[in-house]
Amino acid sequence: MPNTIYIEYNFEISPLQPAADILIAELGEVGFESFVEHETGIQAYIQKGEWREDILSEVTILGNPQFKFDYDVKELEQENWNATWERNFQPIRVGDQCEVRAPFHEKSKVAYDIVIEPKMSFGTGHHETTHMMLQFILAHEFKGKCVLDMGCGTGVLAILAELKGAASVDAIDIDNWCYLNAKENIERNDCKNIKVFEGDATLLEGQKYDVIIANINRNILLSDIPVYSKCLTENGQLFLSGFYKEDIPLITEKCNENGLRIEKNLEKNNWVAVKYVF
Numbered sequence: 057m058p059n060t061i062y063i064e065y066n067f068e069i070s071p072l073q074p075a076a077d078i079l080i081a082e083l084g085e086v087g088f089e090s091f092v093e094h095e096t097g098i099q100a101y102i103q104k105g106e107w108r109e110d111i112l113s114e115v116t117i118l119g120n121p122q123f124k125f126d127y128d129v130k131e132l133e134q135e136n137w138n139a140t141w142e143r144n145f146q147p148i149r150v151g152d153q154c155e156v157r158a159p160f161h162e163k164s165k166v167a168y169d170i171v172i173e174p175k176m177s178f179g180t181g182h183h184e185t186t187h188m189m190l191q192f193i194l195a196h197e198f199k200g201k202c203v204l205d206m207g208c209g210t211g212v213l214a215i216l217a218e219l220k221g222a223a224s225v226d227a228i229d230i231d232n233w234c235y236l237n238a239k240e241n242i243e244r245n246d247c248k249n250i251k252v253f254e255g256d257a258t259l260l261e262g263q264k265y266d267v268i269i270a271n272i273n274r275n276i277l278l279s280d281i282p283v284y285s286k287c288l289t290e291n292g293q294l295f296l297s298g299f300y301k302e303d304i305p306l307i308t309e310k311c312n313e314n315g316l317r318i319e320k321n322l323e324k325n326n327w328v329a330v331k332y333v334f
């Protein structure tokens with residue numbers, strides 16, 4: 057694990073929503089890379105190398121008079137970071153079949169017991185989008201399927217796809233830290249059919265998949281849906297998340313232009329996960 061130093065911002069927000077979600081989205085745009093939500097606000101983390109004095113000047117929600125924001129800032133040594141997430145990471149149950157937990161939690165008796173050490177990567181099951189994508193995977197047949205997990209983060213979705221019988225899973229993330237972390241988690245869960253790659257949709261040229269799972273964000277999905285559509289087999293399924301309910305028409309229009317139609321969507325706190333088919 058590299059000895060990266062992080063800066064932690066602890067925001068107290070009133071009223072909490074939708075300000076917390078907007079703040080997370082805006083902080084993500086300016087370089088913050090992970091977030092922990094708590095009852096009265098959020099903690100946000102940025103690498104010291106990415107931080108600059110005026111980093112919050114581009115975060116427009118902070119100037120919105122409808123909400124009140126208070127925050128304090130502190131520098132975290134790597135060790136403190138680990139302690140912070142361990143303190144905040146409770147096991148997550150998805151339905152009665154799947155639990156996502158950390159290595160230091162007790163082994164679970166559910167059918168799909170997934171162990172994740174997220175470190176800096178997104179994907180513990182705590183976020184609505186990950187949770188809904190896990191629900192989708194639980195509810196669908198994966199036996200013998202050739203699967204792509206685009207924007208794999210910790211690799212949690214790829215791991216559940218393999219546990220549900222996928223024949224092969226390609227897991228891709230643009231971020232080097234996620235690439236390394238996904239590889240570690242895949243080994244930790246004793247998965248044998250997942251290959252991890254560092255990169256983006258340019259890696260997909262000439263590939264074919266029965267199922268594509270992509271939990272990224274609205275703009276990247278809009279730009280990559282044409283590529284995903286070319287990679288899907290005839291009866292292929294596309295599961296997308298990482299965007300809000302109000303973005304469904306835009307994402308669906310892009311899918312329709314590429315021969316895919318909406319079949320079903322899940323919704324949690326205004327976040328959605330949507331299934332598209334040919």
Ligand SMILES: C[S@@+](CC[C@H](N)C(=O)[O-])C[C@H]1O[C@@H](n2cnc3c(N)ncnc32)[C@H](O)[C@@H]1O
Pocket residue numbers: 177178179180181185186189206207208209210211212213228229230231234255256257271272273276298
């Ligand atoms: C919202 S997280 C999802 C992580 C995990 N799949 C989950 O469901 O919890 C999105 C991930 O997509 C990655 N990402 C962002 N842009 C990407 C791109 N153009 N191609 C591939 N991965 C990308 C990010 O590094 C991040 O790990």
